[in-house]
Amino acid sequence: MGRCNDRIALVTGGASGIGAAAARLLAAQGARVMIADRDAEKGVKVAREIGAAAQSVRLDVADAASWEAAVAATLEAFGGWTVLVNSAGILRHGSIESESLEDWRQIMEINVKGTWRGCKLAVAHMKEAGGSIVNLSSIAGIEAGSDLCAYSVSKGAVRLLTKSIALYCADRGWQVRCNSVHPGIIETPMLHTYFAEQPDPEAERAAWDQVMPLGIRGEPEDIGHMIVYLASDESRLVTGAEMVVDGGAMAR
């Protein structure tokens, strides 16, 4: 018996990394999954690998019309919508001094406003029959990085956006739960691109490995398992919570 039978999930950023792992694990637990990503080609590929339980749609989370279309495609394909995983996001290096306004705007547009747009549509739809929203924040949304200024700010915003939505829905008696997940360093294309852009990728990698006491590297599935828990009824009492999955990075 699947832990997410009857669930219908829309996963943004589902073509890569954490989103793709979440889509696979949700489908393995019985959910039907719409992979929604700006990279439509990779989205099709991931959906095909999963099989009959998955489909894909092109989505730019920064674009309102694109969101409407992705939700319509989900309802059309599966006849409902009960889980939203907001995993689409971008990472840019930059401090308060080095960061350009353009980078700041783009990070906010995708990481914060993109998540906000998805939540707005999900709440409107799910308030009738219930659902679960899972937002990808980061440990950087709890403890800032000096050279990850806009990124940290965007993830901090997602953390409190999540709590506000959780309280709003709960106050109205709607069965819509909303939680954030805070990954540490996870082996995804985002991370590998980030390392490649560093002056000394090896040193940067070694430094990050030091940050996590556990001494193993995090894989996308490590976050995917938490997302399955939050999507399932096992977490029916959990809302407005922030779930840290970080190899112990924040413990000290």
Next chain:
Amino acid sequence: MSGRLKNKVALVTGGASGFGRASAIRLAEEGALVCVTDVNEAEGEATAAMLGNRGFFHRMDVTSDGDWTDTMRAVLGRYAKLDVLVNSAGVAAAQDNIEECDDAVWDFVMDVNLTGTYLGCRHAIAPMRRAGGGSIVNLASVLALKGEGGALAYCASKGGVRLLTKAVAVHCGHDKNGIRCNAICPGYMLTAMLYDFLDTLNDREGEHARLASMHALGRLGDADDVAQMVLFLASDESRFVTGTEMVVDGGFTAG
């Protein structure tokens, strides 16, 4: 049985009641062999009976170093290893505010909640290291994150458990022994602990309603809600999770 804890051996303290009992049942359902411990023998035996051939009861007072040694011997004797420790034994007390809380109340609450958890972590490390790793799950509380006037020693003990957990996690990480250590912070839940407290009041219903209203979801959860998180943290699904506190609280701390 979907086997999320296949081949794992677990020790649960406070297993006679509440979260401990619900966790023992949930872990066994997913394939674990479980040693149930408590000072309450009758109810502890009852929990073990619910597990069929997947568990046994061993009496233990978590505040006794000697009892821990004895219990570890029993678990290792029966199942040859230890993978999971759930520290759920805990107490709350009346007259637990800064003006009324005396030495006796303070020591009672601190001994069971904090010293008991510390002893459990200490005794679990060696066998878990030999097993190539393990998972320790400590029951803290939302009162490790927010204050409550009538729960002075309780808040102090649970705040202690929260950071004890992190210190153990960091130590085990540096030691590369494969042991993870996490805390759960439940909101107010419908277990014997809460019913016992409500029974001391004249306005039982009123207090229940007041407590429920402090949780955004407007209701109190039950032991199964916590057991599901215990299961996640005990299983290899959480192999990258350590030193953190997982809130299961109906939105108590969200606002």
